[in-house]
Amino acid sequence: MKLQVSNYNIYVPLRGDEYLLVHRYTGAADCVKTNVIRFLWDFARGIYNPKLVSKKTLQLLKNRGYLTDRSLKEEKIKVMEIAQLLSKIEKKYHTLKFVIIPTYSCNLKCTYCYENILVRKKLVINKQLVNYK
Numbered sequence: 001m002k003l004q005v006s007n008y009n010i011y012v013p014l015r016g017d018e019y020l021l022v023h024r025y026t027g028a029a030d031c032v033k034t035n036v037i038r039f040l041w042d043f044a045r046g047i048y049n050p051k052l053v054s055k056k057t058l059q060l061l062k063n064r065g066y067l068t069d070r071s072l073k074e075e076k077i078k079v080m081e082i083a084q085l086l087s088k089i090e091k092k093y094h095t096l097k098f099v100i101i102p103t104y105s106c107n108l109k110c111t112y113c114y115e116n117i118l119v120r121k122k123l124v125i126n127k128q129l130v131n132y133k
Contacts, residue, residue, distance in 0.1 A: 026065035
């Protein structure tokens, strides 16, 4: 089992030396120190520095999906399986949903997202768009 950094991690800088670390298909979200982010970035480049994180933190990174033994292809398949399951659930219960998108500057980079082109344009919702008739 060869571990690698998941392609579905999101790193959001917070105040000071903290980051919000989010995994897109496990739903994990954790506030972590910069050393954990540095560990993941180094690990992604093939540099293993165990001094940056404790054994407990390393296990947490594995358990929460930030480190994975899945290849990129296997991760994409997993995401598609989750999307199909959610679609089946939605069809079964006929849920009504509203989505409010205050900005198209999303950085989540979801492979299934239909807004891909709009993300590149960096569009922002404004009063004129809201009042469009």
